[in-house]
Amino acid sequence: MKVSELSRRTGVQVPLIKYYLREGMLPPGRATAANQADYGEDHVRRLRLIRTLVGTRGLSAGATKEILDAITAGQEDLHQVLGIVLGVRPAKGTDHEPSPDPDPAPEASGSAPEGLAEAHSLIGEMGWDVSPGNPATRTVAEVLAALDHLGAGIDWRSLLPYARLADDMAELDLRQLDGKGDPLAQAERAVLVTVLLEPALLALRRLAQEDKSSRLFGGARTTGTDEA
Secondary structure, three states, X not given: OOHHHHHHHHOOOHHHHHHHHHOOOOOOOEEEEOOEEXXXXXXXXXXXXXXXXXXXXXXXXXXXXXXXXXXXXXXXXXXXXXXXXXXOOOOOOOOOOOOOOOOOHHHHOOOOOOOHHHHHHHHHHHOOOOOOOOHHHHHHHHHHHHHHHXXXXXXXXXXXXXXXXXXXXXXXXXXXXXXXXXXXXXXXXHHHXXXXXXXXXXXXXXXXXXXXXXXXXXXXXXXXXXXX
């Protein structure tokens, strides 16, 4: 297909496609003339992945290229592919690869968020093996600290039932990733189940909360008609 058709299929404008080509984020097509090339289904899939990583996941062009380079290099470690899509595990062989012993200086210097010890207690109780730099740990720590400041009476032990539910959800996610073929297909699937599904999961929780609130606290429902 021509670049115009590639643009139509993916929703990515032609100038942006040319930018991705220049930056090496998108491989060149098969040359058919001096200034023309044909593109295939791999280009469609890769462009959709780029669009999702940049637009939905919010990654920079540089970080997206790092992920794509790892995939192009034949990175077949599914754990590695998922980690770089989530932004918690850099591509192997890059300048950002962590050392075996992460520097604990940020925590020791006092820049670590309040609640970090509680977050680590929760992670330890669940037996989770997570990266030291996973930003979700900091999020949990900040939420726990805020709850403590509000006197909510909610500590890390209160979150254990939620953590167990999250553990079950993660198992469902990863079952959908296993054996999905080549690294590009794996990365594409990883984006779908870890990024694009998140708003739907939150929406399902909100729907369930309304339903349970109505059943537990709502009393008789109004039917929209006034009784005489």
